Amino acid sequence: MNFSKLEELGQKEKARQQQYENRIFCCTSTACLSAGAGQTLTALEQGVAACDCHDFEAEVVQTGCMGLCSRGPLVRVEAQEEEPVLYGDVTPDIAQQIVAQYVPLNPSDDGLDLDDDGAISPHDILHFRASLRKAGRKKGLDRRIIPMEIPFFSKQVRVVLSETGQVNPDSLEDYLAHGGYKGLAQVLGEMTPEEVCDEILRSGLRGRGGAGFPTGLKWNLVRQEESSRKFVIVNGDEGDPGAYMDRTVMEDDPHRVLEGMIICAYAVGASYGYFYIRGEYPIAIRRIRRAIRMAKRRRILGKSVMGTDFSFDADIRIGAGAFVCGEETALIHSVEGQRGMPRIRPPYPSTSGLWEAPTVINNVETLASVPSIIRGGADWYAGIGTDKSKGTKVFALAGQLRNTGLIEVPMGITLGEIVYEIGGGVPGDREFKAAQTGGPSGGCIPNTYLDSPIDYESLTKLGSIMGSGGLVIVDDSTGMPDFARFFMDFCVDESCGKCVPCRVGTVQIRQMLDKLLAGEGKEEDLEHLERLCKLVKDTSLCGLGQSAPNPVLSTLKYFRHEYEALIPAE
Amino acid sequence: MPPEQSTKKKAEEHPSGDDRYLAIDRTMKLFAHESDALLEVLNTAQEAFGYLSEDLLIYVSRHLKVPLSRVYGVATFYHMFTFSPLGEHNCIICAGTACHVKGSDQISQALAEEFGIGTGETTPDGLFSLTMARCLGTCGLAPVVVFDGEVSGRATPEAVVKRALAIVTLAKERALLEAEAV
Secondary structure (H helix, E strand, O other): OOHHHHHHHHHHHHHHHOOEEEEEEEOOOOOHHHHHHHHHHHHHHHHHHHHHOOOOOOEEEEEEEOOHHHOOOOOOEEEEEOEEEEOOOOOHHHEEEEEEOOOOOHHHHHOOOOOOOOOOOOOHHHHHHHHHHHHHHOOOOHHHEEOOOOOOHHHHOOOOOOOOOOOOOOOHHHHHHHHOOOHHHHHHHHHHHHHHHHHHHHHEEEEEOOOOEHHHHHHHHHOOOOOOOEEEEEOOOOOOOOOOOHHEEEEEEEHHHHHHHHHHHHOOOEEEEEEEEEEEOOHHHHHHHHHHHHHHHHHOOOOOOOOOOOOOOEEEEEOOOOOOHHHHHHHHHHHOOOOOOOOOOOOOOOOOOOOOOOEEEHHHHHHHHHHHHHHHHHHHHHOEOOOOOEOEEEEEEOOOOOEEEEEEEOOOEEEEHHHHHHHOOOOOOOOOOEEEEEEHHHHHEHHHOOOOOOHHHHHHHHHOOOOOOOEEEEEOOOHHHHHHHHHHHHHHHHHHOOOOHHHHHHHHHHHHOOOOOOOOOOHHHHHHHHHHHHHHHHHHHOOHHHHHHHHHHHHHHHOOOHHHHOOOOO | HHHHHHHHHHHHOOOOOOOOHHHHHHHHHHHOOOHHHHHHHHHHHHHHOOOOHHHHHHHHHHHHHHOHHHHHHHHHHHHOOOOOOOOOOOEEEEEEHHHOOOHHHHHHHHHHHHHHOOEEEEEEOEEEEEEEEOOOOOHOOOEEEEEEEEEEEOOOOOHHHHHHHHHHHHHHHHHHHHHHHO
């Protein structure tokens, strides 16, 4: 199907949506579901169905993450000619009240005058609803309203997440109605593969999986390889504890990832691609699978994509739980059905990857940024962020904060802005102590660096890394040596065992931490610990081992007194 | 002709008559019995049986023509594969960073004390098992536990132990009733 026909589908869907006077969006992402969004959704649907109203009075739509997970279940109502209203902590009870406010059961029962011919004038209905809403707000429903002006929302710049929470993830038409696949059409119709690589390079997009390699450069390397077969792999093996950005994007806007993947395939000349998704993400797997099926049906995937002579097909591979598979060579082995162990690079996957063919491996978030860059232009994207780190970054904000959830911020925002404005500060009378970025591969940033900007270079300088985007805030109730031990425990478990520094070193580090925590440490142990950490960092084969000591090193650097306090006085 | 079809289908079935093997066969067929399919086949097997028994590993090894040592090597490498059956009821405790910071340790400790089992173990009567997940990605609601597939957030040790006891007591009563009925 060519793009003009697809656009028509989108327009039709848009027209269908505009018929509704009220559209009630219920978040059904994992966080809200575990807060009870399932019952909320049923209550909304039953409420609307029970109304004595005409067909286009209200529609209940399931969407993805609206961001403020700590206030789930979230419901947003978009009434015609009114600003959208967001409700938090929506229990089934509250859901019924919301429905009653927007879609009154039977206006004539509520003291509205009928016209001579027995009908209610539209003006009266509008007026009636407005008064109901006012009354409802007084009744306490307004306490559930989350103002959209709070810094949690106003400080964010949504590019990758621009449609999550707005679009129905199971509907290709809805994605089209939001301008979806326009980027792909533009690429196929007007640009050569070389131009696409250049555009991405100019935008300054860097790998969002953690290492920050310029995406355009990576694509160009694969594009220049001469090979009859090339592959694209979407890395959706998000293993960091405390990080769920990729899952959210795959679950809530699967077509965006798919569009980015197809654009990438066109740019590098690949004819086949794989989504590598963690087995722990069944909903993401289901939604991506459905997106692939729908795209195939509309000829966006398969032979002659959108009626051009470019062909590309995609499939899913399910990961079985191994953190090391986030490393690209390990991931390739896993897709090939082997133990997911990394190998020495070079050769890099761009020359010899999946089944020895040139392969691009990009993180979910990286590819999800691509459609927006093509639609908005490289200059627009490069205008966001800092000099060396451009664009936006999605973070999973968690830990001891008032507002936790998924946020997308421009690069270069300061840590303080995230903690105190977006996160709303630490609850209770506790104090902010440190921010942990990059999961088990990252480090802790203490409160003295609240003014430090969040970008690739600054974080590396502080001894942490950007990582895939987990951002865990700890308050002064958390002991840092114990926190570091937690991450080391993770690394011991996840070390694949191939190289000695990582396999043996991580266990040794953990033993030393255990000894310290048990109060049996000696003065010189800290020095040993530091030396061992540096050794593991310098000599490990892959990123897992090289970054495993980061949590220990960074806490030793900033919270050394806590380690020293564990050593008993002679 | 229906009768013929049924005999043909029978021939493909596993000698044990267990139709869960059909799911595994289907996946293997989808990948034309290529050895690359190993991980996908093991995923299917884990899903169908709940754990990978020795018989299953041998079955997969034979049909994909992959050495048993490699099948075992791959299966033991990944965390999602288990080699012994889970209890009738299962409680997963998230041990992700956010949950750790908010005290998931105390929850697993409380459960371990109550039931006398560690994480990854099952009570001797096979009714209850305790497992740990690295991160469930619901960090906004930390600490998170999952009872039989149902996620609940902002858990406390007391509430979780109470819930677990209720589940196990119910299961015991049901088992008793069934025994009486027999």
